[in-house]
Amino acid sequence: MSGKSSRPKGYQLTVKLRERLPEKRGSQKRVELPPGEPNSLAYFAESYLASLVLKYRSAATLSLRRDGLKFFLSWAGERELVSPAAITKPILESYQRHLMRHRKSNDKPLGLSTQRIRLGVLRDYFSWLTKQDHLQANPAADLELPRPEKRLPKEPLSLQQIQNLLAIPDVTDPLGIRDRALLELFYSTGIRRSELTQLQLHDLNPERQTLQIRQGKGSKDRVVPVGNRALKWVETYLETVRPKLLLHPAEQALFLTSYGGPFHPDVLSRMVAKWLKQSGMDRPGSCHLLRHSCATHLLEGGADIRYIQQLLGHEQLETTAIYTQVSIERLKEVHTRCHPAEAKPAQPRQDKP
Known part of the structure; x- marks a missing residue:
């Protein structure tokens, strides 16, 4: 055995330039939810997300749900909205306006599809809270989502x-x-x-x-x-x-x-x-x-x-x-x-x- 690598020529030059793996979204660095007090929005959020594992097998879908929920919990925490009972439809509409005004790190607004996802997560979360008898009524039941964007597809390659x-x-x-x-x-x-x-x-x-x-x-x-x-x-x-x-x-x-x-x-x-x-x-x-x-x-x-x-x-x-x-x-x-x-x-x- 010579001990020489069987790697193809150019491997050492190529690998560093184009194939270094980024951190995998939703796996290596999972978005963590803030710790919650018993019977709080954050406390129930973990149980809700655990219930989704059986419903959605896609890690990407679960990551989007967790990320959207974390964004809302952070916004609610800043306003001392801790318990599910504290959330009303007007409060959710205020959050919806916040999403419309929010700017990303590149100073661009959130796309309508992202806004739909984050509001859709809340509709599903509060529906789950209601079914689990943690709420008497779902404040997000009649929350209107932004209409999906109808974009023309990119021109295909010839x-x-x-x-x-x-x-x-x-x-x-x-x-x-x-x-x-x-x-x-x-x-x-x-x-x-x-x-x-x-x-x-x-x-x-x-x-x-x-x-x-x-x-x-x-x-x-x-x-x-x-x-x-x-x-x-x-x-x-x-x-x-x-x-x-x-x-x-x-x-x-x-x-x-x-x-x-x-x-x-x-x-x-x-x-x-x-x-x-x-x-x-x-x-x-x-x-x-x-x-x-x-x-x-x-x-x-x-x-x-x-x-x-x-x-x-x-x-x-x-x-x-x-x-x-x-x-x-x-x-x-x-x-x-x-x-x-x-x-x-x-x-x-x-x-x-």
């Missing part, structure tokens, strides 16, 4: 832009092979970044060319097809690269960082954003842009929207319709071809006087 992006990883380098496999799988399956980080070796079925996505959004499982090109790159990565990255034989994560462990979603976002910039596209969006491009290109290629819905794992067809808005370039082509005002003008007739 086919040429996809090819430019896929060409960025250096496939003569082992890590470049892994990165190309990551991008191909994102674009082929439309998988979410959180779902990709949770993939295990046994989730890929090369014979059937399918991928089992477990505990996706809404804690739902689904099986999606994997295209030939993407499958070949993933198999090449598994055969030639993953064994060199593996530190612990028991590790089952499909994609490994240079540290030998699974990716964190934020790391994937930073990597894809960097590749987008390197390919000449300095625009917002990263992993989700590939998901949106996958869905849009399938729709433009003639795929039934119901199949795209199943691929993306959307519960409502309306959600899929939003993600698969046709690109503006395609719309311009159709407009030029079909609108009567865009037709080649006829020569004006020379009427005799």
Whole structure:
């Protein structure tokens, strides 16, 4: 045994630059609730959150609930509102106005979606307090939430832009092979970044060319097809690269960082954003842009929207319709071809006087 590392070349140079793991939200540094006196809002909050573990298996969902509840408890504590009975609808409406005025650390206001989440947590929490007989009536029962924002989806990447992006990883380098496999799988399956980080070796079925996505959004499982090109790159990565990255034989994560462990979603976002910039596209969006491009290109290629819905794992067809808005370039082509005002003008007739 020479004792030399089997790490791929360039590992020491690459790992420090792009794959250092951030603290995982909701796991390594959990948002703690302030300690509460018996029968106080904070006291009951822990029991409420414990009840959600059985209802929501997603750590991200639980973290959002805990974070939203902590924000309210801090606001209430500053106003000496300690017991559940002290909370009335006017007080909750005052808190709602506080959310509207609140500025984040970057001096930007809270988005409407964040406000909806934080108020929705309170509606659920006070409903739970009422059902547990800690309150006689739910003060949040008629609390109106902000209407959800209806944003137009980001313009998807064109086919040429996809090819430019896929060409960025250096496939003569082992890590470049892994990165190309990551991008191909994102674009082929439309998988979410959180779902990709949770993939295990046994989730890929090369014979059937399918991928089992477990505990996706809404804690739902689904099986999606994997295209030939993407499958070949993933198999090449598994055969030639993953064994060199593996530190612990028991590790089952499909994609490994240079540290030998699974990716964190934020790391994937930073990597894809960097590749987008390197390919000449300095625009917002990263992993989700590939998901949106996958869905849009399938729709433009003639795929039934119901199949795209199943691929993306959307519960409502309306959600899929939003993600698969046709690109503006395609719309311009159709407009030029079909609108009567865009037709080649006829020569004006020379009427005799």
